[in-house]
Amino acid sequence: MGRLHFLSHEPLAPRTSLELGGPAKALVEVSTVTEMAEALEWAKTSDRTVWVLGGGSNVVIADEGVEGLVLVPALRGIDVDRSGNGAVVIAAAGEAWDDVVAETLTEGLMGLECLSGIPGTVGATPIQNVGAYGVEISDVIEWVEVFDREAGTVIRLAPQQCSFGYRTSCFRQYPNRSIVTRVAFRLRADGRPVIRYAELERTVGSGGTPPDAVTVRQAVMALRRGKGMVLETGAPRSVGSFFVNPIVDAQGLAAVEKAAGNGNAVPHFPAGESLFKIPAAWLIENAGFCRGYRRDSVGLSEHHTLALVHHGEGRTRDLVALAAAIRDGVEQRFGIRLRPEPVFWGFPDSDPLNGGAR
Numbered sequence: 217m218g219r220l221h222f223l224s225h226e227p228l229a230p231r232t233s234l235e236l237g238g239p240a241k242a243l244v245e246v247s248t249v250t251e252m253a254e255a256l257e258w259a260k261t262s263d264r265t266v267w268v269l270g271g272g273s274n275v276v277i278a279d280e281g282v283e284g285l286v287l288v289p290a291l292r293g294i295d296v297d298r299s300g301n302g303a304v305v306i307a308a309a310g311e312a313w314d315d316v317v318a319e320t321l322t323e324g325l326m327g328l329e330c331l332s333g334i335p336g337t338v339g340a341t342p343i344q345n346v347g348a349y350g351v352e353i354s355d356v357i358e359w360v361e362v363f364d365r366e367a368g369t370v371i372r373l374a375p376q377q378c379s380f381g382y383r384t385s386c387f388r389q390y391p392n393r394s395i396v397t398r399v400a401f402r403l404r405a406d407g408r409p410v411i412r413y414a415e416l417e418r419t420v421g422s423g424g425t426p427p428d429a430v431t432v433r434q435a436v437m438a439l440r441r442g443k444g445m446v447l448e449t450g451a452p453r454s455v456g457s458f459f460v461n462p463i464v465d466a467q468g469l470a471a472v473e474k475a476a477g478n479g480n481a482v483p484h485f486p487a488g489e490s491l492f493k494i495p496a497a498w499l500i501e502n503a504g505f506c507r508g509y510r511r512d513s514v515g516l517s518e519h520h521t522l523a524l525v526h527h528g529e530g531r532t533r534d535l536v537a538l539a540a541a542i543r544d545g546v547e548q549r550f551g552i553r554l555r556p557e558p559v560f561w562g563f564p565d566s567d568p569l570n571g572g573a574r
């Protein structure tokens with residue numbers, strides 16, 4: 217326990233991309249699995265709830281902050297194993313995700329380029345199965361190493377054991393069970409990147425020689441910048457997409473089309489057998505919330521209606537109230553209840569958009 221440095225009443229807002237929320241009653245950064253085990257033991261004996269914080273780019277923290285212990289996995293290291301086909305890149309949980317993407321491209325490896333520019337840490341990528349531009353992290357995961365809190369040991373999980381789905385996994389469903397310590401990605405050393413996303417294909421050009429992975433990364437970054445989906449100094453703060461795109465069956469799609477009225481085509485994309493994904497951004501916009509919409513210190517991004525933004529000097533409760541108004545507006549207009557993408561900490565209600573902040 218000697219090396220652990222516990223901070224009390226530590227402000228959390230500066231550790232999140234929204235820059236909102238109150239303090240943590242206690243916070244500790246751990247750089248080894250041994251330290252992680254010690255911190256967890258301390259939390260157990262002092263009967264504290266543990267909250268695992270990476271880069272804070274997908275959390276909404278109540279203004280009152282959180283009781284318990286916020287544990288920040290700061291484990292570092294990136295290894296490349298070229299012994300098999302292609303290469304396996306093993307990255308520790310505390311590494312910045314986009315640095316890992318950049319490093320794999322420097323190594324001439326392909327597979328992560330479409331996931332360029334996503335903020336946060338490696339350890340968080342499996343939690344909601346991060347995805348962008350037609351690729352999900354589960355497409356390239358070889359294994360996920362976690363500290364199993366019940367067993368008190370480190371175990372390795374194959375992708376099939378992680379229940380990956382659209383913006384979900386077993387880690388998201390059972391947040392108290394395990395803490396990710398390392399993730400291994402199987403990448404390719406030859407060939408060309410596979411592009412599955414029409415907008416990206418248009419950007420890099422569909423004819424002629426297929427683009428290399430570095431060109432794809434540059435195109436993804438440019439597209440993300442255009443949508444305000446890169447964390448940049450001076451830009452309004454956000455968690456990226458605030459809602460996930462709803463998936464409906466044929467009946468559900470017909471209901472939305474009916475609600476939209478004649479001549480108002482509802483965009484949708486195949487999402488499995490007889491299922492369709494409807495862009496939440498389209499639903500939000502057509503429920504009357506436009507880009508740049510503002511309510512004092514919070515609002516919608518000027519680039520994308522899916523990103524709720526904080527302009528500074530605001531409170532979490534204002535952001536949550538805006539999210540609730542948007543969710544309700546979409547439900548009244550189209551009969552679809554949007555599901556928030558980020559996780560919520562420190563709220564008394566299991567559905568924070570119902571109760572607002574404490």
Ligand SMILES: Cc1cc2nc3c(=O)[nH]c(=O)nc-3n(C[C@H](O)[C@H](O)[C@H](O)COP(=O)(O)OP(=O)(O)OC[C@H]3O[C@@H](n4cnc5c(N)ncnc54)[C@H](O)[C@@H]3O)c2cc1C
Pocket residue numbers: 233267268269270271272273274275289309333334335336337338339340341343344345346347348387391394395396397444445446447454455456457559
């Ligand atoms: C501008 C912007 C753009 C974004 N674009 C995308 C995108 O294109 N696609 C996408 O999927 N997401 C996107 N996001 C959301 C976010 O960046 C990702 O979900 C990211 O993986 C979160 O990483 P983090 O380290 O910041 O996690 P945090 O926000 O710190 O935590 C998120 C969740 O993961 C858990 N967690 C974190 N680390 C660990 C760990 N080591 N072990 C166990 N649990 C852990 C936390 O407890 C929490 O439940 C975007 C966010 C922003 C701000």
